[in-house]
Amino acid sequence: MSAATVHPLLKAKRRRATLRNLAFLSPWLIGFSVFFAYPLISTVYFSFMKYDGFTSPTWNGLKNWSYVFNDYPFFWPALRNTLWLVLVMVSTRVVFGLGIGLLITKIKTAPGLFRTAFYLPYLAPPVAATMAFAFLLNPGTGPVNRILGDFGLPTPGWFNDPSWSKPALTLLALWGIGDLMVIFMAALLDVPKEQYEAAELDGAGSWARFRYVTLPNISPIVMFAVVTGVIQTMQYYTQPLVAGKVASGVIGGSGQQFEPGYPEKSTLTLPQLVYNLGFQRFDTGSACVIALVLFALAMMFTALLMRRRSGFLSAED
Amino acid sequence: MSGSTKTTAVAIAAAAAISLLASACTGSSNNTATDDPNKDVTITFWHGWSAPNEVKAINANIKAFEKVHPNIHVKVQGNITDDKINQALRAGGSGAPDVVSSFTTDNVGKFCSSKAFADLTPFLKKSGIDPAKTFPKTMLEYTQFEGDRCALPLLGDAYGLYYNKDAFKAAGITSPPRTMSEFKADAIKLTKTKGDSYSQLGFMPNFHGYESTTTHLAAQWSPTYFDTSGKSNVATDPAFASMFSWHQDMVKSLGGFAKLEKYRTTFGDEWDAKNPFQTGQVAMAIDGEWRAGMAADAGVKFQVGVAPFPVPDDQADTYGKGYTTGTIIGVANTSAKKNAAWELVKYMTTDTDAVVSFANAIHNVPSTYAALKSPKLKLDAAAKTFVEIAQNPDSTTTPASINGGTYQLTLQDFGYAYEAGKQTDLAAGLKGVDTQVDKDIAQAK
Numbered sequence: 001m002s003a004a005t006v007h008p009l010l011k012a013k014r015r016r017a018t019l020r021n022l023a024f025l026s027p028w029l030i031g032f033s034v035f036f037a038y039p040l041i042s043t044v045y046f047s048f049m050k051y052d053g054f055t056s057p058t059w060n061g062l063k064n065w066s067y068v069f070n071d072y073p074f075f076w077p078a079l080r081n082t083l084w085l086v087l088v089m090v091s092t093r094v095v096f097g098l099g100i101g102l103l104i105t106k107i108k109t110a111p112g113l114f115r116t117a118f119y120l121p122y123l124a125p126p127v128a129a130t131m132a133f134a135f136l137l138n139p140g141t142g143p144v145n146r147i148l149g150d151f152g153l154p155t156p157g158w159f160n161d162p163s164w165s166k167p168a169l170t171l172l173a174l175w176g177i178g179d180l181m182v183i184f185m186a187a188l189l190d191v192p193k194e195q196y197e198a199a200e201l202d203g204a205g206s207w208a209r210f211r212y213v214t215l216p217n218i219s220p221i222v223m224f225a226v227v228t229g230v231i232q233t234m235q236y237y238t239q240p241l242v243a244g245k246v247a248s249g250v251i252g253g254s255g256q257q258f259e260p261g262y263p264e265k266s267t268l269t270l271p272q273l274v275y276n277l278g279f280q281r282f283d284t285g286s287a288c289v290i291a292l293v294l295f296a297l298a299m300m301f302t303a304l305l306m307r308r309r310s311g312f313l314s315a316e317d
Numbered sequence: 318m319s320g321s322t323k324t325t326a327v328a329i330a331a332a333a334a335i336s337l338l339a340s341a342c343t344g345s346s347n348n349t350a351t352d353d354p355n356k357d358v359t360i361t362f363w364h365g366w367s368a369p370n371e372v373k374a375i376n377a378n379i380k381a382f383e384k385v386h387p388n389i390h391v392k393v394q395g396n397i398t399d400d401k402i403n404q405a406l407r408a409g410g411s412g413a414p415d416v417v418s419s420f421t422t423d424n425v426g427k428f429c430s431s432k433a434f435a436d437l438t439p440f441l442k443k444s445g446i447d448p449a450k451t452f453p454k455t456m457l458e459y460t461q462f463e464g465d466r467c468a469l470p471l472l473g474d475a476y477g478l479y480y481n482k483d484a485f486k487a488a489g490i491t492s493p494p495r496t497m498s499e500f501k502a503d504a505i506k507l508t509k510t511k512g513d514s515y516s517q518l519g520f521m522p523n524f525h526g527y528e529s530t531t532t533h534l535a536a537q538w539s540p541t542y543f544d545t546s547g548k549s550n551v552a553t554d555p556a557f558a559s560m561f562s563w564h565q566d567m568v569k570s571l572g573g574f575a576k577l578e579k580y581r582t583t584f585g586d587e588w589d590a591k592n593p594f595q596t597g598q599v600a601m602a603i604d605g606e607w608r609a610g611m612a613a614d615a616g617v618k619f620q621v622g623v624a625p626f627p628v629p630d631d632q633a634d635t636y637g638k639g640y641t642t643g644t645i646i647g648v649a650n651t652s653a654k655k656n657a658a659w660e661l662v663k664y665m666t667t668d669t670d671a672v673v674s675f676a677n678a679i680h681n682v683p684s685t686y687a688a689l690k691s692p693k694l695k696l697d698a699a700a701k702t703f704v705e706i707a708q709n710p711d712s713t714t715t716p717a718s719i720n721g722g723t724y725q726l727t728l729q730d731f732g733y734a735y736e737a738g739k740q741t742d743l744a745a746g747l748k749g750v751d752t753q754v755d756k757d758i759a760q761a762k
Binding site: 064 | 404579
């Protein structure tokens with residue numbers, strides 16, 4: 001029977017089915033449209049407009065794009081820092097989180113105590129945690145450098161030294177490893193014991209068991225940790241901002257201009273620029289350009305990782 | 318309708334819908350004032366003061382206003398930051414303030430050019446107030462942008478030299494320095510090294526040394542930030558090059574950037590009792606009039622001296638000047654009660670008794686000529702010095718700009734690079750500042 005001769009009753013039934021499906025999908029459709037599609041389309045739209053939030057937007061062509069890429073002195077340092085953090089901080093966190101997860105699952109004495117101890121820092125509010133780290137790592141008065149000095153070790157400038165500020169932020173991120181530790185711990189406990197027993201019977205050592213049993217089983221979790229880590233790092237805002245403010249000592253009081261990314265723009269990240277341009281300089285258009293760069297980067301990293309997804313598939317897939 | 322026509326129609330409809338949606342979320346400025354200020358009305362006033370004595374003083378001021386205007390009730394919201402103000406002014410609505418005050422004069426250019434603050438000229442005319450005869454010149458400068466008067470001064474701040482009298486006595490210095498050469502000599506005399514650091518530093522010249530910023534120090538050279546056409550003037554005006562050269566010499570004379578920077582990391586917070594001047598870590602500091610009260614509250618163990626900050630040797634006759642700034646106040650353009658809001662602004666900024674009592678309570682510089690001459694003004698020696706700095710005709714401020722303090726940030730950024738030795742060519746660096754400032758302004762226009 002051709003489409004033109006479909007019985008009207010069947011047609012109505014199909015329409016009802018479509019409507020029913022749409023009704024079931026509507027919560028997601030509404031959420032997707034309001035909180036993703038509309039903001040994304042608006043961001044693209046405003047990136048070509050001159051808009052200060054007070055007056056109606058006017059067409060600005062490619063001026064915002066040109067300004068951000070050619071004339072805005074903070075963009076390239078922020079992009080470099082963001083990429084550094086994505087590559088170094090994310091990979092270090094995943095390796096460290098997995099290591100701690102492995103360690104915790106092996107501990108037989110007071111495992112609950114250790115799990116709590118490693119998880120607790122994750123619950124600390126980011127501002128308080130960063131301020132505590134800035135105090136601990138203060139090159140002049142902080143206890144960390146005093147201890148390093150007592151052992152005759154070099155005493156870095158940490159948040160006051162552009163070469164050390166990002167490693168210091170990575171240390172802070174490792175301290176709050178609780179989220180990844182819990183995820184990895186759950187995945188590790190889920191690996192079938194029989195597989196380890198079979199591997200042992202085959203004479204596999206601890207590295208071989210990890211490489212050929214543990215890793216294939218937890219690879220989807222590793223993938224999840226990497227993708228979410230990349231996205232979180234793209235949105236990294238509070239910790240570098242607070243660390244820069246506390247270490248610089250300039251909080252932007254009367255007549256003072258707060259220096260973004262202290263020291264020497266080394267803690268500047270793209271989300272800080274979105275805030276600075278969009279909410280402090282009223283340049284919504286340029287802020288939208290940077291938001292789109294962030295979106296493109298997140299998509300690119302996710303696509304790259306997904307293309308390598310075969311390497312992340314679990315043994316069962 | 319064919320398939321392609323249908324697709325085109327859908328695309329056009331979608332584009333139109335997106336445009337409508339996007340423009341729907343944009344605010345609209347309402348520059349009319351039609352409300353009756355004699356009717357019973359409640360207005361909202363946002364300010365940034367948070368210290369108990371400041372909050373007490375502002376509340377007393379509001380109470381006095383409500384006594385004079387019993388029909389206008391004021392809902393006060395304190396401890397408001399500039400970022401919150403920016404968003405509230407953009408969002409508008411019933412929760413937005415009618416009257417706003419801010420400590421950052423830098424934002425006046427943004428507030429005026431974007432029409433976030435209402436133009437106060439019609440209100441001033443209606444009330445018969447001549448700004449030039451009412452407010453000091455520098456205060457009038459930082460409350461307007463390109464002729465648009467969208468704000469008024471609500472007390473002012475002046476910067477001067479704080480010095481440790483006991484340390485001066487111990488070093489055999491009898492009076493505060495008046496010129497930059499005297500200042501350098503005194504700073505060296507007051508500096509005591511301890512190992513690879515200091516037990517006392519004469520002066521912290523590094524630009525991160527709290528109030529020793531590029532703009533505060535540059536004021537002693539009376540700089541002109543923009544030329545008559547609005548272009549950045551930093552490379553052309555010799556004031557900036559002179560300031561940076563003097564600064565570099567000071568840094569070198571006191572031990573070098575790295576050593577000073579390491580010492581700086583031992584400083585406590587600027588705004589608490591551990592401020593390095595109050596702890597005796599530095600013997601001289603550039604700071605605002607509030608420091609005298611803060612030092613007294615912190616119970617410092619030495620006698621605090623106050624004087625105008627020294628001037629360049631070739632401008633010795635201008636001794637007494639300094640950097641001035643202050644709190645600004647304006648009426649939100651989104652307010653539907655502008656006439657009532659203006660009554661509050663008028664009272665707080667021009668009523669002599671209100672200005673004087675507020676200045677006395679929070680130790681700020683009064684912002685009207687009448688208040689400055691008022692017999693009710695309680696001035697101790699420190700406050701008198703700052704009032705004189707504020708009134709000095711050679712005192713300067715940082716002008717309002719369309720993108721706020723972005724030009725200051727660019728200059729400051731160069732300052733950090735130059736003091737650290739990362740940038741060595743001063744002339745090229747200052748030209749670079751000009752180029753960047755002009756680009757940023759072009760983007761904002």
